[in-house]
Amino acid sequence: xxxxxxxxxxRDGSIGxxxxxxxxxxxxxxxAMENFPEAKRISAMRVPA
Numbered sequence: 840x841x842x843x844x845x846x847x848x849x850r851d852g853s854i855g856x857x858x859x860x861x862x863x864x865x866x867x868x869x870x871a872m873e874n875f876p877e878a879k880r881i882s883a884m885r886v887p888a
Contacts, residue, residue: 841860844857845857846880850877
């Protein structure tokens with residue numbers, strides 16, 4: 840598991856960030872999509888240890 844920073848942009852322009860442990864960036868984005876189906880944009884960036 841690695842730490843990822845997720846940035847979630849909603850349709851109204853608000854932006855949220857979340858740090859979490861995920862197997863990979865793809866998994867991180869899938870989880871965010873499930874939690875925020877109305878998101879306009881989701882990105883994941885690995886945070887170095």
